[in-house]
Amino acid sequence: MTTTRSVDEQLVEKFAGELISHYTSGMVTMMVDVGHRSGLFEAAAEGPATSEELAARAGLHERYVREWLGSLVSAGIFLYSPRTGVYTLPAEHAECLTGPGAGNLATVAQINTHLGNHLHQVATAFREGGGVPYSEFRPEFTDVMDSLSRGTYDELLVDAWLPLVPGLPERLTEGIRVADVGCGTGHAVVTMAAAFPASTFVGYDIAEDALDRGRAEAAELGLTNVEFEAQDAATLAPETPFDLITTIDAIHDQVDPAGAVRSIFGALVPGGTYVMVEPAASSNLEDNLSNPFAPWIYGVSTLHCLTVSLAHGGAGLGTAWGEQRAREMLADAGFARVTAHETPGDPLDTMFVTTKPEE
Numbered sequence: 001m002t003t004t005r006s007v008d009e010q011l012v013e014k015f016a017g018e019l020i021s022h023y024t025s026g027m028v029t030m031m032v033d034v035g036h037r038s039g040l041f042e043a044a045a046e047g048p049a050t051s052e053e054l055a056a057r058a059g060l061h062e063r064y065v066r067e068w069l070g071s072l073v074s075a076g077i078f079l080y081s082p083r084t085g086v087y088t089l090p091a092e093h094a095e096c097l098t099g100p101g102a103g104n105l106a107t108v109a110q111i112n113t114h115l116g117n118h119l120h121q122v123a124t125a126f127r128e129g130g131g132v133p134y135s136e137f138r139p140e141f142t143d144v145m146d147s148l149s150r151g152t153y154d155e156l157l158v159d160a161w162l163p164l165v166p167g168l169p170e171r172l173t174e175g176i177r178v179a180d181v182g183c184g185t186g187h188a189v190v191t192m193a194a195a196f197p198a199s200t201f202v203g204y205d206i207a208e209d210a211l212d213r214g215r216a217e218a219a220e221l222g223l224t225n226v227e228f229e230a231q232d233a234a235t236l237a238p239e240t241p242f243d244l245i246t247t248i249d250a251i252h253d254q255v256d257p258a259g260a261v262r263s264i265f266g267a268l269v270p271g272g273t274y275v276m277v278e279p280a281a282s283s284n285l286e287d288n289l290s291n292p293f294a295p296w297i298y299g300v301s302t303l304h305c306l307t308v309s310l311a312h313g314g315a316g317l318g319t320a321w322g323e324q325r326a327r328e329m330l331a332d333a334g335f336a337r338v339t340a341h342e343t344p345g346d347p348l349d350t351m352f353v354t355t356k357p358e359e
């Protein structure tokens with residue numbers, strides 16, 4: 001016996017339109033990444049230009065540039081005058097797509113294109129279990145993550161994030177021992193080391209290629225107060241404990257995140273500070289539905305943060321593990337009071353600040 005389901009044709013049409021709009025946004029994201037990687041946005045920000053002028057400015061082939069402009073004009077990112085053949089990147093759009101700072105959102109598009117390279121492997125894991133390990137994403141992930149976070153650290157870490165912790169800039173100026181765990185290419189730790197020469201810093205990560213980048217940058221800047229060590233966060237055992245430990249988007253994708261937080265607790269002096277920056281989300285899906293980034297966050301999780309953990313039989317917290325679970329994990333490790341701050345200039349993250357109780 002067959003059952004016929006009645007379908008509201010208007011809703012079908014509406015949903016089909018929404019679906020096409022998702023696909024279009026996905027393609028525009030790729031075009032933004034092309035513009036970022038090829039220097040086209042920086043060239044366009046110099047002023048209105050024909051496709052020939054823009055291609056010459058950026059040192060690119062005009063035919064590709066013209067086709068790319070077709071996509072970005074129809075997406076509303078560029079303006080186009082058919083009369084003069086001139087394309088304009090409005091100044092307000094250039095603010096969001098150019099420059100070395102935290103405001104250059106073109107860097108975010110790289111995540112989508114990079115993770116897309118591994119989609120077929122993740123789809124296999126849906127069927128077979130396990131996951132795609134970090135090693136499969138490197139070395140490209142190292143560059144993508146660095147370019148995503150570098151501008152934010154340059155602009156915000158020392159001037160806006162650290163001052164959220166009462167007295168911390170003063171303690172750093174006087175001289176304390178600091179570790180950044182899951183430091184990636186170490187730009188956060190290098191930035192802090194340059195700003196606070198009386199303090200000493202260690203960057204820990206499991207990725208040798210990323211650590212080498214940190215060492216090279218520290219050497220280039222002539223910094224003698226920072227070093228980098230290959231070390232699993234879950235087994236930290238420093239000879240001398242730290243006064244401050246930071247993790248920036250580096251807990252949720254670990255194989256043993258609870259072990260990492262416990263080991264951070266153990267690696268702090270009594271009264272030491274732990275600053276944990278993690279994606280801003282609730283642990284409950286229903287609370288995240290009003291967040292316009294939610295589909296992106298869960299998508300990044302599926303294609304990266306979740307799978308790199310499950311690849312090693314890990315906890316698989318996912319990118320949107322959320323504030324409630326974060327607080328539980330901190331409490332289970334022994335951290336007492338936890339303050340959650342909105343992270344200035346970075347709506348995607350929450351900054352949790354907590355202290356190891358005095359003995």
Ligand SMILES: C[S@@+](CC[C@H](N)C(=O)[O-])C[C@H]1O[C@@H](n2cnc3c(N)ncnc32)[C@H](O)[C@@H]1O
Pocket residue numbers: 134145146149181182183184185204205206207210231232233234247248249250253254255256
């Ligand atoms: C999302 S990236 C963030 C990197 C860096 N904090 C930043 O903001 O650019 C997470 C980092 O955690 C590192 N990581 C993952 N598991 C780790 C572990 N068990 N111990 C130490 N680092 C780990 C990864 O290699 C990666 O560099």
